[in-house]
Amino acid sequence: xxxxHPERDQISVEGVLSALSNPTRLxxxxxxxxxxxxxxxxxxxxxxxxxxxxxxxxWRVLRDSGVIWQRPSGREYLLTLRREDLDARYPGxxxxxxxxxxxxxx
Amino acid sequence: xxxxHPERDQISVEGVLSALSNPTRLxxxxxxxxxxxxxxxxxxxxxxxxxxxxxxxxWRVLRDSGVIWQRPSGREYLLTLRREDLDARYPGxxxxxxxxxxxxxx
Numbered sequence: 001x002x003x004x005h006p007e008r009d010q011i012s013v014e015g016v017l018s019a020l021s022n023p024t025r026l027x028x029x030x031x032x033x034x035x036x037x038x039x040x041x042x043x044x045x046x047x048x049x050x051x052x053x054x055x056x057x058x059w060r061v062l063r064d065s066g067v068i069w070q071r072p073s074g075r076e077y078l079l080t081l082r083r084e085d086l087d088a089r090y091p092g093x094x095x096x097x098x099x100x101x102x103x104x105x106x
Numbered sequence: 107x108x109x110x111h112p113e114r115d116q117i118s119v120e121g122v123l124s125a126l127s128n129p130t131r132l133x134x135x136x137x138x139x140x141x142x143x144x145x146x147x148x149x150x151x152x153x154x155x156x157x158x159x160x161x162x163x164x165w166r167v168l169r170d171s172g173v174i175w176q177r178p179s180g181r182e183y184l185l186t187l188r189r190e191d192l193d194a195r196y197p198g199x200x201x202x203x204x205x206x207x208x209x210x211x212x
Contacts, residue, residue, distance in 0.1 A: 013206030018127035021120045090206040092198060100119030100196040 003063055003070050008085040011066035016090065019065035024049065025058050026101050029067060032081040033098060039076040109169055109176050114191040117172035122196065125171035130155065131164050132207050135173060138187040139204060145182040 031046050062068040069080040086094050168174040175186040192200050
């Protein structure tokens with residue numbers, strides 16, 4: 001299954017904020033910010049999340065808002081943060097939000 | 107009626123992002139960013155919103171997340187953006203989000 005993703009100019013700030021306004025999704029984005037592609041299972045493991053179906057919903061929200069790329073690879077799905085697109089469209093937003101999550105964590 | 111507001115250190119980035127992820131609330135914050143106190147009716151007028159009850163919900167979300175102060179004054183309510191608190195806790199976030207809304211508007 002190949003997913004549809006919005007083009008860079010179809011991304012909206014409301015959509016990105018909504019996607020990042022959930023602690024689990026925000027934590028997943030923080031993990032993907034390490035760079036490169038990770039498969040869903042790896043991210044779940046780092047997050048300590050066992051409910052795969054909940055994450056299916058979270059990946060969809062992140063994908064539909066333009067925050068991540070998700071592509072099939074064999075029986076798994078690979079995830080990449082769309083940092084270049086997000087930085088181009090909303091310079092600084094991602095870094096500030098990730099820093100904010102660290103502020104909250106104390 | 108006096109409202110409860112979170113203290114600065116009770117504000118969470120998820121709560122702020124969620125509050126700002128709605129176009130009407132984001133537009134209201136853009137109006138309040140002009141500075142000072144405005145009453146709800148003035149903001150509604152600038153927004154071109156006639157449904158007062160919908161805005162009652164929006165003010166609550168903005169208030170509970172720590173984005174605005176809301177205080178009664180006679181028969182009206184006065185609103186102020188909590189810019190100092192937001193800038194202290196998440197430096198740059200508000201400006202980048204408001205700039206993002208302008209980017210989206212093209």
